[in-house]
Amino acid sequence: MKTMTCAQMGGPCDTKITVETKEEMMKAAMIHLETMHPEMAQTIKETPPEDPMMVAWGQKFAADWEASPTIE
Numbered sequence: 001m002k003t004m005t006c007a008q009m010g011g012p013c014d015t016k017i018t019v020e021t022k023e024e025m026m027k028a029a030m031i032h033l034e035t036m037h038p039e040m041a042q043t044i045k046e047t048p049p050e051d052p053m054m055v056a057w058g059q060k061f062a063a064d065w066e067a068s069p070t071i072e
Helices: 022-036 039-045 053-065
Strands: 002-005 018-019
Touching: 002 022, 018 022, 022 039, 022 053, 039 053
Parallel strands: none
Antiparallel strands: 002 018
């Protein structure tokens, strides 16, 4: 399992999210955004995945996920 914060993923708060996989983290983070930061979630949903900002975010997220310590 790994834990990342909303802020580590580009969000505005320090809520911690703990999951097993990178894919689960992306899903859990979007649920968090939709619940706690709906305006930000809407902006993300409206931005095409090929947008340079989204591509850069994806690369940073993947690197940060790999760098996050695994917890047992």
